[in-house]
Amino acid sequence: MKFKDYYETLGVARTASQDEIKQAYRKLARKYHPDVSKEAGAEERFKEVGEAFAVLKDPEKRTAYDQMGSNWKSGQDFNPPPDWNGGAFTDGEFSGDQSDFFESLFGRGARAQGGRQSQPRSAKGQDQHAKITIDLVDAYQGAKRTIGLSMPTYDAQGQLIMQERKLDVSIPQGIRAGQNLRLAGQAGPGFGGGPAGDLYLEIEIRPNPIYRVDGKDVFLDLPLSPWEAALGTSVNVPTPTGAVLELTIPAGTAAGRKMRLKGKGIPSKEPGDLYVVPSIVLPNAETEAQKEAYRTLQGAFDFEPRTHLKG
C-alpha cells in the first residue's frame, strides 16, 4: 500500500490552520466536482481531495495522521505502525470510496451501510446506483452484459452484508450516455416483507477514436485531400455498426462544412443524426515531381488567401 500525503493533496502546509484547509478543500472540490468538471480524471481527484479533507478537517484524525511523522513521501510503501489503534475511528461518516491507505488507518467503518435514511418497520429495499460503460455500437444495437456488483443482502443471521453479485443485463438499443437504466427489484432486499429496491445503472459510452457522441447525435471527422475537396468525389464512410455508407462529396467542399446523414445517429423513436465533418489534409511536397505539382497549382490560380489581412 502507498502512503498518501494529504497535505500535498490539498496543496497546504503541514502547519495550515483548519480554515486554510477548509478553503483549499472547497476550492479543489469545486474545481474537480464530477458534476461540474469534464476534465479527464476529475472524479479520481475529487475523491482524493475528499479523503484528504475527511482526515485533516477532523482534529483527532489529523493529530493521529500527523503522529506518523513528516518523513513520509507520497507513493512510498506503507504499513500502519504496529501500535496503531485504527479501531478508534469507526464513526461511519464515509462514503465507501476511500483508499486502502485510508481504511488501514481509520477503519472501514461505514462500508456496508450507505444510504442516508433510517428504515421504518416494513420498507422497500434500498435503491442502488452503479455506472456501466458500454461501446457506441451497443447503443446502436443493444447488448447483453454480465456485470459484477457489490450488493447489500441479508446473511443467515439477518445481518446486512455486502456480497458480490452477478447480473445479466440486457442493454436496450437507443440508450444514450448519461441515461439511467432501471432494473426493478434488483437492488437491496426489502425489510419486514417490503419489496426489493431498484437498481439504477447510469450509462457511460466509452470514448471512441473515430466517433464523437453528443446525446443521440454522432460525429465523424472525414479527412479529404485538396483535390477530393475541390473536385468532389465519393467516399466510403463507416458507421458505428460496421456498415459502410457511400457518401458523395460535392465539388468545392469546405473544411468543417458538416454533412448530415439523417437518422444515422443513435436510434430511437426520433433517431439521432450522423454528422460527417470534412477536414482537408495537405500532403507534403517531398519529391521534385510533387514540388512541381504544387508549382503548377500556383501557376494555375490567381489565389490570395490573405485578402482579409490587407488594410
Added chain:
Amino acid sequence: MTQTHITWIEGTIVENEVHMTMVELAEAASTPEDLIMAWVSEGVLSPAGASPEDWRFSGDSLKRAKTAARLMDDLELNLPGVALALHLLDELDQLRSQLQVTNISSDKE
C-alpha cells in the same frame, strides 16, 4: 447465490419511459421528500401536476436530483446556490453541444 441459467434482465430507460411520484423519486435519489419539495419550489425540478400528491416527475428528474444532492453535500451549496449551479451547468451543456455541431471543436487532438 444460484446462477446457472441466464435470464437477461430487461430494464427501462428512466429518461424515456419512466414518470415518478415524489416518493419514488425520493427513494431513487436517496433524498428526503422535503428536500425534493424545496427543489420544486426553487425551480430546480418541474413536475407535472398541481399538488405534491399529484406530482409526476419526468425521467430526467432523477439525474437532476442526484446532481443537486451531490452538489449540496459535497460543496455545501444552499438551495439558491444549487439552483444557480444547475442552471449554469445546463447552459454549459448546451454550449458544448453547439460547439460540437458548429465544429469549432475544442477537444481537437
